[in-house]
């Protein structure tokens with residue numbers, strides 16, 4: 139028997155179950171979900187206890203320091219005269235959080251952090267560094283997951299956190315202009331006030347910078363709807379290694395005047411220039427948002443449900459995420475919460491964003507009914523209540539943090555052909571056996587982007603060797619991408635060749651040589 143509460147969709151939250159033995163789920167939903175924290179990562183912060191900090195990257199990865207100048211008191215004096223001593227960090231304890239990444243997977247040994255307050259200050263600092271061959275690591279919110287945001291050796295850290303202003307948001311054109319150190323969530327709040335939405339959303343939004351998002355070409359939860367930042371970014375202002383300011387700001391979607399240079403700075407992870415300002419095209423905020431959380435009994439049915447979602451939800455489909463049972467279990471255990479749907483090997487989170495509540499609900503209902511009747515969807519819950527929408531999203535968004543809380547987590551962010559999307563999770567699970575606590579797969583199914591995570595109690599070199607390069611070889615054999623959205627940073631440089639031909643890498647090196655001939659910008663990252 140199929141029980142499906144159509145009206146509840148309109149009322150706020152509904153549940154549908156395939157058989158009556160699942161009535162318990164329905165009861166729980168009627169009584170309201172537990173009050174989850176509204177956003178998983180209120181403000182991402184990790185405190186650094188001595189025991190939790192990783193070995194120095196230079197030692198763990200046996201890195202030979204580049205031929206850069208060693209910082210002198212004279213250099214520090216110069217930098218203080220530019221940014222002011224109150225915007226300079228030299229104390230060992232304070233330096234720690236700028237030297238260690240969010241995952242605690244890498245640790246640099248920088249002796250100096252600079253926090254410039256204007257593009258001119260960034261320019262003066264870079265000119266000096268270039269003239270004196272001092273290496274620089276640009277840093278945004280330090281939420282990057284590939285070791286790109288912290289120094290490898292003793293590069294100075296150039297933090298963009300003071301360049302944090304929203305400069306303008308135009309309701310008519312939909313263009314938002316901000317400084318690069320603006321926190322994504324702040325931009326989103328201000329865009330919302332004029333009925334717009336920032337076309338990128340991710341779990342780290344309360345800490346990451348919009349400039350950091352651009353520098354990594356971050357993907358996130360709604361690439362399926364809005365595409366990636368190469369499409370939404372209208373312009374950037376960037377400071378080159380020699381201090382020159384390149385003004386590529388534009389207020390137009392269409393501008394075919396020569397090479398599209400702004401794209402060089404999108405996704406180049408601070409190796410070609412420092413982004414100081416940017417313009418983003420923001421679409422109107424959707425009037426109706428529905429989210430369903432579904433229990434599915436096989437990966438084959440996950441794919442069928444995705445195809446059905448594209449066909450039946452069409453233009454209102456805004457996100458299609460997948461979690462396996464181990465991912466959901468981690469989220470539930472570490473955050474001590476319950477899921478409205480439980481006991482399945484796979485779960486899907488499907489979101490629609492549109493402009494007509496009744497029309498969208500009707501479409502969603504049709505999609506769900508078809509899925510239930512065919513047996514592809516076994517169980518689920520749907521809501522359009524904003525609070526409940528957040529609760530459901532938090533089941534998914536908590537997964538990365540939950541896995542880090544297992545102790546240590548090896549994270550892989552790969553693009554794979556959809557038909558073979560999940561097999562690597564099962565293969566890897568067999569391969570690493572008891573060396574790991576959990577092997578799991580989740581992520582942006584709608585973009586063919588799998589987050590393959592292996593958690594363990596603490597970093598283990600043996601486990602590391604069992605996973606790498608195996609995961610990258612496997613990905614490459616399937617013609618996938620070894621980095622779908624997080625970038626190459628420091629941790630993936632060895633594997634760039636698994637996704638790019640040598641002549642493309644050579645061209646990247648020529649561009650780097652042209653823009654940063656002394657190699658001072660984020661050395662040891664992206665290119666080896």
Ligand code: FAD
Pocket residue numbers: 179182240275276277278279280281282283286287288298318319339340341342345346347348349350351352353354355356357358359407408409411412413414538539623624627660663
């Ligand atoms: P940082 O981590 O500080 O830096 C990232 C890189 O960009 C570094 O190489 C740095 O040198 C460079 N950089 C930073 N700012 C500038 C600048 N102004 N100019 C030049 N170079 C600069 N990523 C996704 O793609 N999708 C997700 O869904 C996603 N979810 C996440 C969830 C969590 C919980 C966490 C912790 C991370 C997640 N990430 C995700 C990864 C990360 O948040 C993104 O890569 C983000 O874009 C990094 O922004 P940031 O400001 O923290 O940059």
Ligand code: 2HG
Pocket residue numbers: 283341358535538539549550551581582589590591
């Ligand atoms: C996400 O989609 C992020 O949640 C993080 O990209 C993925 O930590 C990860 O592996």
Ligand code: ZN
Pocket residue numbers: 357358581582589623
């Ligand atoms: Zn992701």
